[in-house]
Amino acid sequence: MAERRTLDLDALAVSDRFRLFNFTRRDDHVTYLWILRAVDRLREVHQVQVGADEVAATLRELSAAHAEAPEIPAQGLRHRLDELAADGVVHRFDDASRAGTLARYRNRQSVYQFSELGYRAYHAVENLLGARAEDVNLSRLVFSDVLEDLGALAEANRTGRVEDVYRRLSRLDAVMEDMGRRSAQFHVTLGEILRSTEASSEVFLRHKNALLVHMSDFMAELDRYLPRLDRAVHEVEATGLSTLLSRAADVDERLFMDRTERLEDWSRRWWAVRAWFASESGAPTRAAELGRATRSAVSGVVALLRQITEAQRGGVNRSTQLRHLAAWVFDTPDDGAAHALMGAAFNTRSARHLGAAHEDGDEFAPTDSWHDAAGVEVSVTLFRSDRSPTHGVPKPVRRDTGARSELRRRQTEDREAERASATRLVQEGAHHRVLDDSDTKVLLRLVTKALESRSVVAGRMSSATGDDAGTLVKLVPSDRGSTVRTSRGSLHLPGFRLELASRARGARSTRRSTRGADSTRGDQSTPTRKGD
Known part of the structure; x- marks a missing residue:
């Protein structure tokens, strides 16, 4: 059951719980263990929240009863308790009621208590140490x-x-x-x-x-x-x-x-x-x-x-064999005979040796032994099959059909939404209503293309047109100007009248927004966009 519950934890939760065992990997891990033992001893007498002074007193009692218990100075104990709190083994609280003097009140008066998971981690370590x-x-x-x-x-x-x-x-x-x-x-x-x-x-x-x-x-x-x-x-x-x-x-x-x-x-x-x-x-x-x-x-x-009995009955086992071999090697007349005997005993002559050139050929002399020279990296392919490694054939390109289908679906939905917005702009016009984000996006794109195509004739600004996907916008010079209301604010076009039409039907389907122009009579400022 415990294994089944652990399989439901994600990587982040596993990392957080492994962090509870950080005190076992520190240099003074034995000191942290005795600190937790002192906190646990106070918990056994129903003292859940403890201060650094109380932990130090308990550690002195443990040191008197156990010779291996370390003695911790008062100034280092609070730091170690804070480290345990950072790991999540204990919780730290500030308790001003423990301050007996003004100086102690100004200093931080912290109390500590086991966290639920921290107490389980401490008991897991104690159970491991107590296993026999x-x-x-x-x-x-x-x-x-x-x-x-x-x-x-x-x-x-x-x-x-x-x-x-x-x-x-x-x-x-x-x-x-x-x-x-x-x-x-x-x-x-x-x-x-x-x-x-x-x-x-x-x-x-x-x-x-x-x-x-x-x-x-x-x-x-x-x-x-x-x-x-x-x-x-x-x-x-x-x-x-x-x-x-x-x-x-x-x-x-x-x-x-x-x-x-x-x-x-x-x-x-x-x-x-x-x-x-x-x-x-x-x-x-x-x-x-x-x-x-x-x-x-x-x-x-x-x-x-049976194996041990036979070895003891015959008087020969692995240990006696090695001792006899060591005696034979010691009694050989020269080093060559010793190497030959060891090679025959451990079958080192049949090993395949590989060699390769070192990157810095001048770093080691040719007379140096292979035992003293630095090793070089040898590929696994050369070691196993005695063939030089190759790059191999190119791997096929992975096609993520599902992601491409999802992307194509989103693009189709965006295009359908733009077509619907363009149709609404032609049929209902841009005035006398508040445009939503989709309609505003299409209108701004049309107005941008129209403004980019305008020109000055005889010192005056001529009309300008712009089209996109079958929708035509025309900016006609007008003293009244025009205003378009959107969900994010009002778009003012001083000096221009906005006309929208479908390019397929031409000028006959042009919807003139004169009433919208009348609502902004006299507005001759520069094009601005302000919030409602």
Whole structure:
């Protein structure tokens, strides 16, 4: 379940949570760890918010009880607490009520307390430091407890005892989590034992009987209870799974989750229990997978035991072989014979050696040994296949059809909107209404083209025209001028009258905006645009 929740976090959330472990990567990480231990010790006596003086006093108590606890000066403690606050492990608050004098009031009086995620990060580090290989085991007694809880859960759901449903389901969830953790730790530790037996074969031989008996008993209990657990899971579901989960969500007292979230959480927990014991469509259960892994581990332990026994019976193992080889090399008459013996023992003569010219040929003398000279980069292709690397054929150009289709669709929509705006301008005119952004954009483009094409004849400004996509605008000299109202302000054209027409119909469809010109009579200032 924890793995499933972590998969829902994005990269930013993962980075923020990894930042909580920054104190473990600092040079004085042990000092930060003892500071957090002091804050945790104060929290245990229900002192949630603590100051630097209180942390320093607790550190002195820890130093008296533990010789490895560091002594931190008062001036460096506040800085380290601020660093922990910057990482998000603790929260920092300013508490002026702790200032007993005016001088202390003027200085910053900060108190600190664990953040929720910071407390979890601190406990994760403590659990890692407190882990012991001797504690791992496969609990074979848990199957009878799980079977009893499943039977009691079915009976409680059948009789409507809501609180018993919640208790039994919570206990099953805790047992499944503990069982998964134990099995993972056991097989990881067993793998380390199998890899390190040459250095600690005596330890392995001393504990081999207990290890084999432990795994054999676990497999026997698993094979005996697995069919009964499968039937018990289906009996629970037969009493009404939706009712079961709904009752658990109703009794759940987590205040910061609404009922829908609690219902989804309990549904995930039940499916985790079901995945352990209930078979479905021939797919193996988690318990069956654990059984196969344990059988494989038993085979590995037996094979390793046979290897160690044969090596001890013959008196020859890897360590004795290396010691004999070292003695032979030491007794050789010269260096050439020693190199030949080592080459034959480790098969170094069959290695393929590659060479290439160094960028600075004069940096090393030709007489220098390859052991003293700097190495050069050799391509992987030359190393693996003894062929010089090539650029290869050009890769095909990737065509993003979806992006191009989306871009083409947006361009089509923009063109249709401009055509509709041009049609409205011809049919309804530019006056006696407020133009929206689309109509204003088309009109400004037409007016710009018309102004660029105007000319001066006999000292007077002549009329000007401009067209775009079949829409024609004409600026006719007029003493009255004209004004166009838009959603963003008014556009004044002093000295000109604005006429719009469709180029396909020519001058017959020209809409003269004389009434709009009358509304701006006498306005002879320069062209301006101001807000309404």
